[in-house]
Amino acid sequence: MAKQTRKTPAKSPSKATSTTKKAPSRSRAKKVVPEGTFPTSLELNVTFDTYPAGKFTHKDLGLSIDDVLSMYRNMLLQRRFEERAAQMYGKQKIAGFLHLYIGQEAISTGTSTAIKIGLDSIITAYRDHGHGLALGMTANECMAEMFGKVGGCSRGKGGSMHFFSKEKGLFGGHGIVGSHVPVGVGIAFAHKYKEDGGVSIAFYGDGAAGQGSVHEAANLASLYELPSILVVENNHYAMGTAVHRAFAETEFTHHAVGYKMKAALVDGMDVFSVCKAMQDHVALARENKPSMLEIRTYRYRGHSMSDPQKYRTKEELESKKNEDPIIRLKAYILEHKMTSVKALDAIDEDVKDEVLASVEFAENSPVPDLSEIYEHIYDESDYPYLA
Amino acid sequence: MAVLQYREALRAAMTEEMERDSSVFLMGEEVAEYNGAYKVSEGMLEKFGPKRIIDTPISESGFCGLGVGAAMAGLRPIIEFMTFNFSFVAIDQLINNAAKIRYMSGGQFNIPIVFRGANGAAGQLAATHNTSTESIYATIPGLKVIAPSNPDDAKGLLKSAIRDNNPVIFLESEVMFGWKGEVSDAVDYLIPIGKARIAREGTDVTIVAHSKSHYIAMEVADQLALEGYSAEVIDPRTIRPFDIDTVIESIKKTNRCVIIDESNPFASISSEITYQIQERAFDYLDAPVLRITSKDVPAPYAKNLIEYYMPQAKDAYDACKRVMYVK
Ligand SMILES: Cc1ncc(C[n+]2csc(CCOP(=O)(O)OP(=O)(O)O)c2C)c(N)n1
Ligand SMILES: [Mg+2]
Numbered sequence A: 001m002a003k004q005t006r007k008t009p010a011k012s013p014s015k016a017t018s019t020t021k022k023a024p025s026r027s028r029a030k031k032v033v034p035e036g037t038f039p040t041s042l043e044l045n046v047t048f049d050t051y052p053a054g055k056f057t058h059k060d061l062g063l064s065i066d067d068v069l070s071m072y073r074n075m076l077l078q079r080r081f082e083e084r085a086a087q088m089y090g091k092q093k094i095a096g097f098l099h100l101y102i103g104q105e106a107i108s109t110g111t112s113t114a115i116k117i118g119l120d121s122i123i124t125a126y127r128d129h130g131h132g133l134a135l136g137m138t139a140n141e142c143m144a145e146m147f148g149k150v151g152g153c154s155r156g157k158g159g160s161m162h163f164f165s166k167e168k169g170l171f172g173g174h175g176i177v178g179s180h181v182p183v184g185v186g187i188a189f190a191h192k193y194k195e196d197g198g199v200s201i202a203f204y205g206d207g208a209a210g211q212g213s214v215h216e217a218a219n220l221a222s223l224y225e226l227p228s229i230l231v232v233e234n235n236h237y238a239m240g241t242a243v244h245r246a247f248a249e250t251e252f253t254h255h256a257v258g259y260k261m262k263a264a265l266v267d268g269m270d271v272f273s274v275c276k277a278m279q280d281h282v283a284l285a286r287e288n289k290p291s292m293l294e295i296r297t298y299r300y301r302g303h304s305m306s307d308p309q310k311y312r313t314k315e316e317l318e319s320k321k322n323e324d325p326i327i328r329l330k331a332y333i334l335e336h337k338m339t340s341v342k343a344l345d346a347i348d349e350d351v352k353d354e355v356l357a358s359v360e361f362a363e364n365s366p367v368p369d370l371s372e373i374y375e376h377i378y379d380e381s382d383y384p385y386l387a
Numbered sequence B: 001m002a003v004l005q006y007r008e009a010l011r012a013a014m015t016e017e018m019e020r021d022s023s024v025f026l027m028g029e030e031v032a033e034y035n036g037a038y039k040v041s042e043g044m045l046e047k048f049g050p051k052r053i054i055d056t057p058i059s060e061s062g063f064c065g066l067g068v069g070a071a072m073a074g075l076r077p078i079i080e081f082m083t084f085n086f087s088f089v090a091i092d093q094l095i096n097n098a099a100k101i102r103y104m105s106g107g108q109f110n111i112p113i114v115f116r117g118a119n120g121a122a123g124q125l126a127a128t129h130n131t132s133t134e135s136i137y138a139t140i141p142g143l144k145v146i147a148p149s150n151p152d153d154a155k156g157l158l159k160s161a162i163r164d165n166n167p168v169i170f171l172e173s174e175v176m177f178g179w180k181g182e183v184s185d186a187v188d189y190l191i192p193i194g195k196a197r198i199a200r201e202g203t204d205v206t207i208v209a210h211s212k213s214h215y216i217a218m219e220v221a222d223q224l225a226l227e228g229y230s231a232e233v234i235d236p237r238t239i240r241p242f243d244i245d246t247v248i249e250s251i252k253k254t255n256r257c258v259i260i261d262e263s264n265p266f267a268s269i270s271s272e273i274t275y276q277i278q279e280r281a282f283d284y285l286d287a288p289v290l291r292i293t294s295k296d297v298p299a300p301y302a303k304n305l306i307e308y309y310m311p312q313a314k315d316a317y318d319a320c321k322r323v324m325y326v327k
Helices: A015-019 A065-090 A105-114 A129-134 A139-146 A180-194 A212-223 A252-257 A271-286 A314-321 A325-335 A341-364 A370-374 B006-020 B044-048 B060-072 B084-098 B134-138 B151-163 B213-226 B244-254 B269-284 B303-309 B313-323
Strands: A002-004 A042-044 A049-051 A121-123 A200-205 A228-234 A262-267 A291-296 B002-005 B024-028 B053-055 B076-083 B114-118 B144-146 B168-172 B180-183 B197-200 B205-209 B231-235 B238-240 B257-261 B290-293
Touching (some): A049 A271, A065 A105, A065 A129, A065 A139, A065 A271, A065 A325, A105 A129, A105 A228, A105 A271, A105 A325, A129 A139, A139 A341, A180 A200, A180 A212, A200 A271, A212 A228, A212 A252, A228 A252, A228 A271, A252 A262, A252 A291, A262 A271, A271 A291, A271 A325, A370 B303, B002 B006, B006 B024, B006 B151, B006 B180, B044 B053, B060 B076, B060 B084, B076 B084, B084 B114, B114 B151, B134 B144, B134 B168, B134 B269, B144 B151, B151 B180, B197 B213, B205 B213, B205 B244, B205 B313, B213 B231, B213 B313, B231 B244, B244 B257, B257 B269, B257 B313, B269 B290
Parallel strands (some): A121 A200, A200 A228, A228 A291, A262 A291, B024 B053, B024 B076, B076 B114, B114 B168, B205 B231, B205 B257
Antiparallel strands (some): B144 B238, B197 B231
């Protein structure tokens, strides 16, 4: 009787690899099914690790007090930056689509704390400000991007949905739901190919898990044993569609089973839970063991700036606000007497100043010259465009 | 005549066809409980129920393929794309399945399906959310492509599209959904697919423009009229099949033509129309056919760049002057 467990099959060289020495190591043995062994029934028995809120201390994660305070600052920067961005949208300084990450900051910060920034790679969807700032992109370049100015990270070409930073390992900010996930797997492929020790983490929404490309990507990551982590940021809604209205299987960890991938469930309202999950799964990825994480979170704002939010109740929103990841971390810091309320207030002031300065920077940054419309399309500088 | 928003005209067309034919259903992201991302299907769930107004996961490839299968098996699906930018996730279903199965089955299977939704640029949305898809789909034999510029055409043509036994790509506009216009009260108002509309008669220059670009054409015609020039404005309404006869007849009168098209210019609708004009009306032309399109680049985010990217009335006006050889 076939019984699937989470164990990876024992490594044994395939026939192909034994004939040519240099062939890529494909460790999955080809199973030839002998005659007469057709199973009479199949069983599936899988368990998943979970990372609940409140389970881990900073010491469990090997974090110093300074580390914790800088995580706090990092999350607060994302929060204040986006609050200001929303205001700037109201003033029509920012246009197009603006999707706020407010409520989900523990995911970006928990991740950036657990990885090697500069070596490892991150790719995400359009709700990308949090990840960008968490990785150390400046508020200046991020705000200027949304203002459509040349001082922006993408020179004003991409806007809110398309933050990129080669330096920080942010491979975008992507607007087509799900289609960046295979790209994330491709980045993992390159890490393995180049043997640079890096891992690639692809974040996507619960709604994006409905895209075929996400599932194709999961299979590829597992089949090729890539240093890849696929992360569902389950904020319970895709626009106005609650998860249970879009998925027959609402446990996203279960999706990984079909791809023979390890998966875990994480409480995304506790930055330590996220950080611990990332530490563990990044370590696996560095050994070319890909995995999938479902991180449960909540977005406090509408899907974008034009969302009447009729699909959820005020009560639901308020109850989730009690789980605010920033308030939780603040309480932890004070409980563990890491610093004073006054010092935390000073951090908030400092962050607010940084954000205000970014607005000024964005205001003062020039708009792109019209000639820039023909730049960055092809590698050639003399490409013959139709004019 | 009732004055309806573009979105209301679309809704009226779908509602009437669903009342008339129980095999018609609407499927897409947020079409039911959310009442449509752009409120086109507002109230339709209440009216027709969840069997016929169906919310989907974000699985364009899946639900477009489902639509093709349902059409092969005798239903008449209307598949809504939140915008046509997302149709690229499902392009295999549109190009390989919807367009070709009838042919490959030797005519055994009709595919009476409408893929509809917003197309084209809609402001500072950056490169992936601003694509004009008409030339991409119009190049595919087996598909019909429609792009109405006003509520009346939207209603009459969508009703025809739903009754058509072929796959139809029906291109709307995020920008135009709220625009109002008079819509015929005729019972069962059908506008034939493949028939252009002469929006304004004139003698000095022919301007061909569909969808949003139609309004640039009208603006330019108004401007020219102030200076004593008479422009004929043609709204093709259908892109494939293209009503070239109406354009040729007009050029025989004006001897000049300017095309305005929001698509990127290379291998586009304007390229095709220009080819057909030179083939059929070469001897009538007093000037080269000119076109005003979006720039030959992906759509940028920055405000000044996206404005520069879009076809400009000023450029269209200059082009008309150029083909008329006047300053
Ligand atoms: C292929 C595609 N289809 C539809 C859309 C429109 N759209 C943008 S965001 C979104 C919802 C995505 O929800 P989810 O993946 O849960 O991410 P969240 O917004 O919650 O972060 C939809 C339908 C799109 N951008 N791309
Ligand atoms: Mg979501």
